[in-house]
Amino acid sequence: MRHVLSALVMNQPGVLAHISGMLASRAFNIESLAVGATENAELSRMTFVLNGDEKTLDQVRKQLEKILTVVRVIDFSNQNFVERDLMLLKVSTDGGKRGEVHELVDIFRGRIVDVGATHVMIEIAGQERKIDAFIDVMRPYGIIEMVRTGRIALLRSAVASHEADDDRLTPEPPPEATV
Amino acid sequence: MSVESKPRTTHTVTNGADILVEAMIRQGVETVFAYPGGASMPLHQALTYRRDEVRTILPRHEQGGVFAAEGYARSTGKVGVCMATSGPGATNLVTGLADAKMDSCPLVAITGQVSRKFIGTDAFQETPIVEVCRAITKHHYLITRFEDIPRVVKEAFYIARSGRPGPVLIDFPKDVQLEKTTEVVDYDPPIQLPGYRPEPRPVNMAQIKQILAAIKRSHKPIIYAGGGAINSDASAELTEFAKRTKIPVTMTLMGLGAFPGSDPQSLDMLGMHGSAYANYAVNDADLLLAFGVRFDDRVTGKVSEFATHGKIVHVDSDPSEIHKNKEAHIPVIADLREVLQALNETITDDDLPEIDDWWKQINQWRTAHPFSYRDPGNDSILPQAAIEELHRQTASRDTFIAVGVGQHQMWSAQFYKFDKPRHWMSSSGLGAMGFGLPAAMGVQAAHPGKLCIDIDGDGSFQMNIQELATLVCEKLPVKMFVLNNQHLGMVVQWEDRFHAGNRAHTYLGPVDHPEARGQGSGEIGVTYPNFTQIAAGYGVQSRQVRSKKELPAAIAEMISTPGPFLLDVVCPYQEQVLPMIPGGMTVKEIILE
Numbered sequence: 001m002r003h004v005l006s007a008l009v010m011n012q013p014g015v016l017a018h019i020s021g022m023l024a025s026r027a028f029n030i031e032s033l034a035v036g037a038t039e040n041a042e043l044s045r046m047t048f049v050l051n052g053d054e055k056t057l058d059q060v061r062k063q064l065e066k067i068l069t070v071v072r073v074i075d076f077s078n079q080n081f082v083e084r085d086l087m088l089l090k091v092s093t094d095g096g097k098r099g100e101v102h103e104l105v106d107i108f109r110g111r112i113v114d115v116g117a118t119h120v121m122i123e124i125a126g127q128e129r130k131i132d133a134f135i136d137v138m139r140p141y142g143i144i145e146m147v148r149t150g151r152i153a154l155l156r157s158a159v160a161s162h163e164a165d166d167d168r169l170t171p172e173p174p175p176e177a178t179v
Numbered sequence: 180m181s182v183e184s185k186p187r188t189t190h191t192v193t194n195g196a197d198i199l200v201e202a203m204i205r206q207g208v209e210t211v212f213a214y215p216g217g218a219s220m221p222l223h224q225a226l227t228y229r230r231d232e233v234r235t236i237l238p239r240h241e242q243g244g245v246f247a248a249e250g251y252a253r254s255t256g257k258v259g260v261c262m263a264t265s266g267p268g269a270t271n272l273v274t275g276l277a278d279a280k281m282d283s284c285p286l287v288a289i290t291g292q293v294s295r296k297f298i299g300t301d302a303f304q305e306t307p308i309v310e311v312c313r314a315i316t317k318h319h320y321l322i323t324r325f326e327d328i329p330r331v332v333k334e335a336f337y338i339a340r341s342g343r344p345g346p347v348l349i350d351f352p353k354d355v356q357l358e359k360t361t362e363v364v365d366y367d368p369p370i371q372l373p374g375y376r377p378e379p380r381p382v383n384m385a386q387i388k389q390i391l392a393a394i395k396r397s398h399k400p401i402i403y404a405g406g407g408a409i410n411s412d413a414s415a416e417l418t419e420f421a422k423r424t425k426i427p428v429t430m431t432l433m434g435l436g437a438f439p440g441s442d443p444q445s446l447d448m449l450g451m452h453g454s455a456y457a458n459y460a461v462n463d464a465d466l467l468l469a470f471g472v473r474f475d476d477r478v479t480g481k482v483s484e485f486a487t488h489g490k491i492v493h494v495d496s497d498p499s500e501i502h503k504n505k506e507a508h509i510p511v512i513a514d515l516r517e518v519l520q521a522l523n524e525t526i527t528d529d530d531l532p533e534i535d536d537w538w539k540q541i542n543q544w545r546t547a548h549p550f551s552y553r554d555p556g557n558d559s560i561l562p563q564a565a566i567e568e569l570h571r572q573t574a575s576r577d578t579f580i581a582v583g584v585g586q587h588q589m590w591s592a593q594f595y596k597f598d599k600p601r602h603w604m605s606s607s608g609l610g611a612m613g614f615g616l617p618a619a620m621g622v623q624a625a626h627p628g629k630l631c632i633d634i635d636g637d638g639s640f641q642m643n644i645q646e647l648a649t650l651v652c653e654k655l656p657v658k659m660f661v662l663n664n665q666h667l668g669m670v671v672q673w674e675d676r677f678h679a680g681n682r683a684h685t686y687l688g689p690v691d692h693p694e695a696r697g698q699g700s701g702e703i704g705v706t707y708p709n710f711t712q713i714a715a716g717y718g719v720q721s722r723q724v725r726s727k728k729e730l731p732a733a734i735a736e737m738i739s740t741p742g743p744f745l746l747d748v749v750c751p752y753q754e755q756v757l758p759m760i761p762g763g764m765t766v767k768e769i770i771l772e
Contacts, residue, residue, distance in 0.1 A: 009374075014309065017310070018313050059499065062499035065498070068317070070374050
């Protein structure tokens with residue numbers, strides 16, 4: 001089963017090395033790990049996506065909590081949270097396909113951030129499902145290079161309306177592109 | 180000339196090294212095991228100014244220093260302190276830090292580091308020791324700012340001793356050691372550890388009632404007590420609880436002494452080389468009271484088959500131990516001592532289990548399969564008998580025992596009965612050979628005047644034999660009881676059991692000797708090396724014994740001789756540690772002879 005854990009850690013040198021070393025030495029299989037600043041300059045947030053049973057998840061969480069520079073670990077399993085992934089990718093536009101690509105980028109609410117003679121660079125953010133679908137759509141044009149941040153996530157407030165979720169507005173990928 | 184040799188009595192300027200030493204003294208440090216070098220010289224200079232308050236013991240190898248600090252810590256419960264220079268000095272501490280982490284031993288290790296401007300340049304004697312030690316310390320610091328020194332020291336000692344104890348490393352660059360100040364230093368700055376909450380959780384009375392209900396319902400309960408019982412100082416409470424309920428007690432290698440080993444209610448050690456009766460009892464039990472243990476593979480064998488016939492109550496202060504190796508039915512995250520206090524206060528006569536039949540069964544097992552060894556029918560000294568004789572002659576005194584790793588360690592655990600906690604020092608989780616002599620040295624430093632014995636094997640003993648010099652020069656009268664069988668006995672035992680006796684580098688004498696290929700007569704002739712000559716070279720009194728008849732007098736001589744003494748006890752190498760449950764197997768596969 002897939003789980004998302006979020007850890008607030010002290011913003012100090014070596015913390016990432018400590019955590020990734022612990023995960024590796026205990027043979028925990030991590031699907032993605034994203035690190036970044038938070039509203040508090042002394043803390044960073046790490047978001048982990050991992051696959052495993054409840055027992056593995058329990059150990060990962062406890063072993064993380066045991067590291068002194070880890071201040072808090074939040075398990076998002078069975079909770080209502082927003083998760084996002086950011087991707088940059090270069091897609092070939094050889095053969096006059098720039099228009100087509102641009103149209104698909106618009107449908108997926110991505111942005112073209114750089115234009116070359118034979119390719120464009122696209123920025124796209126969203127849930128993993130949407131990013132994966134977009135990759136499928138772009139593949140026929142020729143993906144030259146791509147990079148993803150790994151997932152980041154935050155809990156929704158208990159009273160938040162789902163209306164505020166922009167993912168609801170994400171269109172289904174056009175049928176012809178997914179075939 | 181006379182001016183230069185005048186002892187320096189005043190020392191007014193304060194530098195970083197002085198601050199660290201002062202901060203350490205304020206944490207109650209009285210003894211430091213420290214080996215100097217370029218990057219730690221300022222620390223040693225600072226230590227000399229405080230020699231009336233802190234005893235600095237110079238080991239002959241940094242590993243000896245860190246094991247000595249462990250012996251000090253294990254036998255007192257206080258934080259042990261060791262110090263080394265950068266690079267090789269620091270890497271020589273690594274085994275000891277890993278050992279302290281595995282056995283939850285409170286330790287602060289201070290290493291010199293190259294000056295900040297050289298860090299990351301592959302400078303002379305530079306090692307990124309914090310990187311090396313991340314996974315084998317409870318926490319670690321690289322001091323990068325002068326003003327952080329008092330806080331780092333305060334935090335390091337707090338972390339080492341609180342919660343589940345462990346080793347903390349402080350890496351201290353030389354330029355920060357030498358930085359000077361004339362300002363007043365705040366030695367009690369606020370701690371900055373928002374992610375560290377070691378305070379034990381309050382005992383949940385609902386769980387106490389659950390445990391008592393489980394005890395009342397049980398017909399075959401057993402207590403399985405480990406190092407946590409010793410670290411939480413729960414010995415008295417554990418004994419009270421066991422005596423009140425009459426529940427049998429078995430202990431792990433780390434737990435020996437938590438309950439009196441010579442009490443008939445003790446089933447001795449369990450696990451791979453534990454007693455048959457303890458292993459049978461755990462296997463048959465309908466209630467396993469796991470107190471301060473971690474279901475280590477050397478205890479459980481095949482973990483899925485371990486203690487499957489009943490409920491498991493698991494009490495530990497470290498949440499990550501609960502359900503790690505074995506699912507508990509009643510998981511209790513709390514301080515063991517507080518849990519036992521609550522149990523002792525709450526229990527009524529109505530809660531006591533009816534276990535007379537259970538004791539009958541256990542006593543049958545105990546009579547059928549006691550710890551035993553065959554009588555050789557000649558004058559050779561069996562190692563088990565040697566340890567029994569040592570116990571007989573020392574049991575009435577407050578004796579501390581440290582051991583190396585191997586057969587002699589297991590026989591000591593089986594045949595030396597420990598009646599008090601913190602009197603048994605064994606590298607248990609890591610199994611680090613060479614632990615015994617330096618650990619005994621640390622124990623002796625903490626307990627002047629007490630009888631401190633290193634029971635060792637000839638393999639383990641040689642791994643830190645250089646500490647003989649420390650015993651003499653630092654006036655530490657440790658007694659060394661070396662069971663010398665010229666082999667790495669534990670590996671030989673496995674060779675004989677599982678590899679058709681093929682000797683694979685387990686003979687410790689010359690390679691051209693037939694024993695090196697397992698083709699000798701089986702007799703031990705002239706031993707190699709000559710320990711009594713080595714001892715003489717170091718100024719240590721010694722004697723070799725080969726005859727059973729001579730042994731009691733030789734032990735008496737060892738004990739009564741002032742100063743360190745090495746008793747080289749020649750033993751046959753054919754003896755095996757039994758019982759034995761081979762790794763990954765179950766109690767059904769127990770080898771009894």
